[in-house]
Amino acid sequence: MNLRFIVIALIAITIVVIAASQYVSPAAKPLLADSALVIQTDTLVSYSRDIQPILEQRCVVCHACYDAPCQLKLGSFEGLTRGANKEPVYNGERLLQANLTRLFEDGHTVPEWREKDFFPVIPDKVTELSEITSDAQQNQQSNNLKSNLKSNVMANMLLLKQANPLPANDKLPEEFNFALNEEYQCSTAAEFDDYQVDYPLHGMPYGLPAVNNKEHQLLIDWLAQGATNSEPKVIDKETQEQINNWESFLNQNSKKAQLMSRYLFEHLFLVHLYFDKAETTQFFKLVRSATPPGQPVKGIFTRRPFDDPKVERVYYRIQPVVESIAHKSHLPIKLDSPRMERWSTWFLETPNEVTQLPSYELDKASNPFITFEQIPVQSRYRYLLDEAQNTIMQFIKGPVCRGNIALNVINDHFWVVFMSPDLDFIENNDQFMQQARQKIVLPAEDQSNALPTSWLEYAAMEKDYLLAKSKFIDKKIKNHVDINLDLLWDGDGENDNATLTIFRHNDSASVVKGLVGDKPQTTWVLSYSLFERIHYLLVAGYDVYGNVGHQLNSRVYMDFLRMEGEFNFLNFLPVASREKVRGHWYRGSVSEVEQYLYDANQTTIESDINYQTNEPLNELYEKLRQYFSKVSNKGYALTSGINNKKTIAALKEINGIVGKSLSSIPNSSIVRIVDVNSQESEFYTLIRNNVFSNISHLFEEEDRRLREEDTVIIAPGLITSYPNAFFSVTTDELSDFADKLSKMRSEQDYQQLRKKYAVYRSSENFWQYTDAMHSYFKQRDSIQFGVLDFNRLENR
Numbered sequence: 001m002n003l004r005f006i007v008i009a010l011i012a013i014t015i016v017v018i019a020a021s022q023y024v025s026p027a028a029k030p031l032l033a034d035s036a037l038v039i040q041t042d043t044l045v046s047y048s049r050d051i052q053p054i055l056e057q058r059c060v061v062c063h064a065c066y067d068a069p070c071q072l073k074l075g076s077f078e079g080l081t082r083g084a085n086k087e088p089v090y091n092g093e094r095l096l097q098a099n100l101t102r103l104f105e106d107g108h109t110v111p112e113w114r115e116k117d118f119f120p121v122i123p124d125k126v127t128e129l130s131e132i133t134s135d136a137q138q139n140q141q142s143n144n145l146k147s148n149l150k151s152n153v154m155a156n157m158l159l160l161k162q163a164n165p166l167p168a169n170d171k172l173p174e175e176f177n178f179a180l181n182e183e184y185q186c187s188t189a190a191e192f193d194d195y196q197v198d199y200p201l202h203g204m205p206y207g208l209p210a211v212n213n214k215e216h217q218l219l220i221d222w223l224a225q226g227a228t229n230s231e232p233k234v235i236d237k238e239t240q241e242q243i244n245n246w247e248s249f250l251n252q253n254s255k256k257a258q259l260m261s262r263y264l265f266e267h268l269f270l271v272h273l274y275f276d277k278a279e280t281t282q283f284f285k286l287v288r289s290a291t292p293p294g295q296p297v298k299g300i301f302t303r304r305p306f307d308d309p310k311v312e313r314v315y316y317r318i319q320p321v322v323e324s325i326a327h328k329s330h331l332p333i334k335l336d337s338p339r340m341e342r343w344s345t346w347f348l349e350t351p352n353e354v355t356q357l358p359s360y361e362l363d364k365a366s367n368p369f370i371t372f373e374q375i376p377v378q379s380r381y382r383y384l385l386d387e388a389q390n391t392i393m394q395f396i397k398g399p400v401c402r403g404n405i406a407l408n409v410i411n412d413h414f415w416v417v418f419m420s421p422d423l424d425f426i427e428n429n430d431q432f433m434q435q436a437r438q439k440i441v442l443p444a445e446d447q448s449n450a451l452p453t454s455w456l457e458y459a460a461m462e463k464d465y466l467l468a469k470s471k472f473i474d475k476k477i478k479n480h481v482d483i484n485l486d487l488l489w490d491g492d493g494e495n496d497n498a499t500l501t502i503f504r505h506n507d508s509a510s511v512v513k514g515l516v517g518d519k520p521q522t523t524w525v526l527s528y529s530l531f532e533r534i535h536y537l538l539v540a541g542y543d544v545y546g547n548v549g550h551q552l553n554s555r556v557y558m559d560f561l562r563m564e565g566e567f568n569f570l571n572f573l574p575v576a577s578r579e580k581v582r583g584h585w586y587r588g589s590v591s592e593v594e595q596y597l598y599d600a601n602q603t604t605i606e607s608d609i610n611y612q613t614n615e616p617l618n619e620l621y622e623k624l625r626q627y628f629s630k631v632s633n634k635g636y637a638l639t640s641g642i643n644n645k646k647t648i649a650a651l652k653e654i655n656g657i658v659g660k661s662l663s664s665i666p667n668s669s670i671v672r673i674v675d676v677n678s679q680e681s682e683f684y685t686l687i688r689n690n691v692f693s694n695i696s697h698l699f700e701e702e703d704r705r706l707r708e709e710d711t712v713i714i715a716p717g718l719i720t721s722y723p724n725a726f727f728s729v730t731t732d733e734l735s736d737f738a739d740k741l742s743k744m745r746s747e748q749d750y751q752q753l754r755k756k757y758a759v760y761r762s763s764e765n766f767w768q769y770t771d772a773m774h775s776y777f778k779q780r781d782s783i784q785f786g787v788l789d790f791n792r793l794e795n796r
Contacts (some may be wrong), residue, residue: 010120045222047077048230054215055080056324057671057771058205061790064326064545066090066399069206069791070186072100072121075324077229080154081101081110083118086186090402091542092548097448098545107302118536119188121153121684124762145224151189154204155223160196161203164760170755172795175199176207180507180792208790209766235320242275243318247293247334249343250286251318255354260314260347260357263372263380266540269305270394271331272321272377274783281322283332284361289315304444305540308360308372327786328721331390334783342386366444370533381421381528384535385489388497390515391531393677395538396502396509397721401552402544406686407504408701409558411521413689413711416500417624418489418512419568420525423481442533443553444541450549451685456794462560466567473605482608483571485623488525491631499624499632503687505667505715508722508792514633517713518655519621522585524565525572535559554700572607585692588704609685636715647673650734654686654714657742662688662710664750665741666794667726671714672772674730683776685719686727688712692715712741722792726759726769733757748795754796761793 045051055074063074066089082103091098099116100106110124117754126148149155168170185202187195195202203210205303209218235243250261271562272283285745288300290311297317300309341547358364358371365371372380384391443450481487491498503509526534537557553659563585566585570578611619625632638651669686691709692701729737754760759769770790778785 006063006509045218045225046230047228048220049234050218051222052077052324052547054211056209056787057774058211058215058767060324060787061204061324061770062208064324064787064789065329067402067789069184070511071118071585072186075326076103076322079119080122081124082107082113083120084153084186085116085118087117090181091553093546097543097547097550100303100545102301102519105299113302113657121619122227122468123148123189128182133290148224148226149220152223153187153189153192155220156189156192156196157204158211158216158219160200161202162216164200164203164211166201166208168762169534170758170760170762172761173201174429175201176795178207178791178793186590187282194518198497207793207795208762209466209762209764212767213349214647218298224364230633232322233320233743236284239275241692242274242335243284244293246340247316247318250747253294255357256348256352258314258357259354259372259374260343260502262314263368263375263383264343265316266305266331266368267383267391269533269761270329270392270398270539273318273333273335275335282326284318285321287317287319291315291317293317293607303448303543304443304546306365307362308358308365319779321411325786326721327718328782328789330784330786331397332388332440334385339606343383350376350379352376358578362447363445366442366536366765368536368540369529372703372755377528380423380532384528384531385418385421385555386495388416388498388531389511391535392416392500392502394509395509395534395542398539398542399544400542402507407507407509407564408695409510409555410504410699411695412504412691413521413687413713414502414516415520415624416502417525417566417628418498418531419525420487420489421528423487440534442541443550443557444543444552445534446550448543448546448550450553453792458557459560462564463555466564466675478605483605484608485572485627486539490628496631496633499628501636503668503689503719505687505720505722505724506690508668508720510668510719510721512633512636512719514598515625515628515634516715517689517711519618520568523569523621525568525623527568528560528566530568534558537561548593557655559696571605572609572620573616574611575606583619585694586696592692621705623635636717636719638715644675644731647731647734650738651684651714653735653738654712657712657738659710660707661742662742663707664744664747665712668720669721669725669727670696670718670720670723671737672726672728672736672769672773674728676732681772681776682716683718686712686714687719714725718773718774718778718788721786724792724794725754726766726773726793727757728759728769731758753796761795 013457024435059074062069063072063079065073068074070086071082071089072084073082085101087098089098089101101116101118107116108120114124118744118771125767143154185195185199205211211219250264252258252261265288268286269560273286274281287297288305288309289351290298290300290309292315297319299317299319300311302309321784352374354374358374368380419462441458443458450562489498496513498513500513501510501520502511537554566582570582573581609620609623613619638648638655665686665688669685673682674680675682689711691706691711693704693706695704697704727737737753738747740756744750744753759766763769770788774785774787
């Protein structure tokens with residue numbers, strides 16, 4: 001190497017080193033120097049009145065549920081005092097199951113959480129404030145206040161953001177990593193000096209604008225005062241009476257009633273229960289307890305809801321939900337007299353006898369067809385149908401549904417309808433279920449440290465089940481039952497759970513009532529057996545803390561169930577057209593497992609629907625719309641609440657866009673449409689439906705993309721829990737917005753659209769926009785309302 005070059009290089013390196021040694025980051029100095037603190041102590045700050053609303057609007061939008069960064073859940077005081085943990089809950093690579101760290105379940109005191117490696121974000125011990133009677137005490141009080149902040153991670157994070165606000169650029173610097181599986185920097189108090197030097201722009205809220213000055217001051221004052229909790233919310237007399245009434249119903253002594261309550265609990269343990277529709281609705285959860293009604297709840301919290309409670313008698317108790325409601329995990333169901341009457345009719349007034357309560361042995365408890373065989377199939381199915389959206393939302397909003405590996409088992413846009421419970425048709429038949437139940441084994445039986453090869457055994461069992469089902473159809477159904485739409489549940493003429501639409505947004509999903517969209521990518525027809533297995537696979541039997549084998553087996557097993565639902569739908573088409581439709585759904589190379597199961601579906605029973613064209617699939621979709629016209633929810637129709645023809649025309653133009661022009665827009669966006677005359681706003685969800693040649697493989701999803709077939713749906717309301725982008729347009733601009741979407745050809749085109757209409761992460765009006773969005777949501781539907789999650793907001 002040239003000597004002259006080496007000398008020049010050494011000089012250059014020396015200059016860089018000297019310059020670096022003299023440079024001090026603007027955040028490198030300790031932020032909590034006494035001179036930097038401004039504390040106002042005139043009034044005592046209340047957690048419930050002053051702090052919790054700020055945390056809900058500014059912090060819970062990222063710090064809620066299992067995917068909260070650093071496991072820091074800020075929706076409750078208990079979550080704040082629990083603190084943070086460097087280990088992520090979601091980990092698709094761990095070889096052994098993780099220890100449970102569920103808030104309110106796996107620990108109840110600060111010392112218990114410290115033993116589980118949670119570190120404080122507010123100090124565990126603070127200096128108590130005293131009454132001030134002299135100048136000396138005033139000075140001491142001031143010192144105490146500042147002392148409470150010295151090792152306070154939360155205060156440091158707030159002050160770091162205040163000292164280093166987000167850059168004014170539209171796009172944030174590359175140092176911000178918003179990837180779903182980002183490795184979080186979970187700084188302890190002892191590590192914070194290094195953290196602020198290495199990540200000066202990473203104050204909180206991360207990657208979003210700072211809280212305003214008033215909110216900031218309230219938070220700092222509260223933290224300085226010792227971050228105390230408020231008195232717990234008192235349950236009013238009327239609500240307590242309703243709780244007592246329901247706990248009496250759920251804890252009757254007969255074996256029949258105890259079996260009913262066990263079944264209800266295993267389907268309600270994730271649900272938020274409520275008793276009225278008042279604006280201040282309080283939500284509750286159903287828990288297992290070792291103590292009966294009238295005594296303090298002694299919760300029984302096991303890895304799965306059907307695990308052995310290890311007590312002689314289980315009691316089912318109702319406890320208040322004390323966390324802020326996050327939409328991504330909110331599953332509300334109303335407890336009222338009509339519901340109690342329905343449950344009594346289905347579970348208690350039937351002629352069946354319950355002679356012995358079922359075991360909690362895992363091989364039996366994990367299989368609902370064994371555990372609840374003494375409950376009539378129709379009763380169980382009626383229960384599932386009654387709140388079908390909620391039941392399916394549990395696997396959409398439950399712990400399983402996070403990340404595109406978990407979700408690429410479903411299409412981006414499909415409809416779900418249900419077999420009628422009134423027909424003695426296959427899985428509604430107790431005789432068939434008695435014969436078939438031994439062929440149904442779910443991954444939960446292998447617990448949470450499963451081998452990833454177990455799915456081969458499940459595939460063989462599923463094939464046996466499908467063969468048994470085909471034989472039953474040929475013997476009991478063929479030539480005896482007309483195969484037409486009368487086999488579908490019509491909601492009994494009034495229940496709008498009869499039709500559902502599911503959207504997948506890459507790494508999240510949503511389910512709404514009604515047949516939304518022009519034509520879905522596929523359609524499922526769920527029977528009792530299929531519906532129940534989905535619940536026990538992805539909700540009751542799924543362990544978010546499980547190892548890679550458990551997670552892989554659960555994902556692959558869902559392949560089987562998806563295909564079975566599709567098989568059920570294909571049976572309504574002429575036999576001659578079924579292979580063509582299936583071939584379109586599964587183009588290219590499909591997995592061996594799916595071909596294996598498809599070969600097991602031997603039913604050739606002909607449809608009795610009268611088709612008039614060579615496109616029976618399109619006819620069937622239209623027939624479904626007509627059949628369910630009286631009961632299907634119309635809330636997501638474009639004309640819902642809109643009288644402006646120009647606005648409707650622009651929205652219809654957006655819904656008509658197909659093809660590669662959609663490739664640049666995110667999977668789910670919120671669009672605020674402001675009326676230029678009234679200045680009132682309506683919020684819509686813009687969803688891009690990705691199309692794939694097939695979804696039969698776990699990996700290499702991008703290789704199977706068919707962008708020229710992508711579609712888009714814009715619908716009123718907030719459908720997604722995880723928006724990727726925010727837009728704001730006026731009614732006068734909506735046509736231009738639609739035109740730009742339809743003519744988009746490149747990333748540059750999308751950036752032009754964003755510059756004109758997007759609300760960026762760094763926008764000055766970001767919080768104003770999201771506050772208006774949440775206010776609109778709450779006013780429109782206070783029961784379904786929950787704060788959205790901002791972790792998936794794009795940075796483009």
